[in-house]
Amino acid sequence: MIDNLEYNTEREHLIIPEYGRHLQKMINYAKSRETKEERNKLAKSIISVMGNLQPHLRDVPDFQHKLWDQLFIMSDFELDADSPYPKPSREELSAGPEPLKYPQNHPKYRFYGNNIKTMIDVACTWDKGEMKEALIYTIANHMKKCYLNWNKDSVEDTVIFDHLFELSNGKINLKNSEEDLSDSSSLMRTKSKYSNKGGKKSKKKYSNNRKRY
Template identity: 45%
Template sequence: MEYNTERTHLNMPEYGRIIQQLVERCKELATKEERNEMAIAIVDFMGQRNPQLRDEENYKHKLWDHLYILASHDLDVDSPYPFPTMEELQEKPKKMDYPKLQGDFKFYGKSILQLIEMAIKLEPGDEKDALIQVIANNMKKSYNVYNKEHVQDEVIFRHLKDLSQNRLDLTVLDSLEKSKIYYATNRNNKNTGRNQQNQNNQNKRRNFQNNKNRN
């Protein structure tokens, strides 16, 4: 009986013992042509055993890298991709830069900052004014959800001014309720609700009539 402790080390256990043994056999082949042919077959087999890798970008490149790792970085074949070095594999990934929001405004989210930048780049006019008002309305919704309290419009105006570094200013408005965007949004919401209620009433009448006909 052969115990796992007596077998060769599995460099990548997720591929299993069979593929590890195939790689070891490939290394022992006498000619490079034979090794190349078997290496291609092994990579194809690895892809079949791990179909989820096909959803990843450059999955073929990754499979060849894994083949080289399985061979303990000692495999003389012609790879379509450069094999990774030990240094590259041991190198720690670079730390990701997370978006930073100014001050205590994290609850507004990154999308608000992106919209603010878009509004800043627009030329003065109705389109820019409309976008600024949309931003302010969304900021108000985000603030109310995060803080669980009603916020005065002047607070939103001040935050918008701070986030845009004084480049967007709605202080000329008394409130968001006086903006065209607010009225348009609420009118659409009311119409949508009214249409939905009418549809529900029609469905109820239709169901009632159908039940009556059956009886």
């Protein structure tokens, strides 16, 4: 009797262990059927069982599509049955995702960040007017705030104007501007924390003198 015991280490590998070994055996049985009509009937029954085993997937878009894909994956793509959806292939499953393209910019003034250069390029494409002028001064104030985050000392507006002129390739020139940027203290102002200043509750003093009877 002991010789007939089965150990998990000796059993067939489960492709999707969440469904259990009994469902894997049902799929293997469906693969062994000779007629396609019988395989189609068994495949639909297996899909129904899979849906009951994974009730949390019912709210997922394309719920049935996911179940059919998992059915063919667990059959090792060997189940010859009709599916209402395109069958997945082994190549699609094994294909890795495309590598992400990380920005390789190495800006001269890194404390401004990469986004500030994008904002400057967009501002250069705008037509002259109040909107463009407002955007340029917003960018300049943001640059001043970034500079102060990097260097806690105060910074002159002329330094920001020079950097803006350089980063815009000479397209934005505020060097002769009569308008000043926001004050450094207002840019670096943080929210003050208010502490509870409630009065202390006076503790009652209890007399140790007790009436003697």
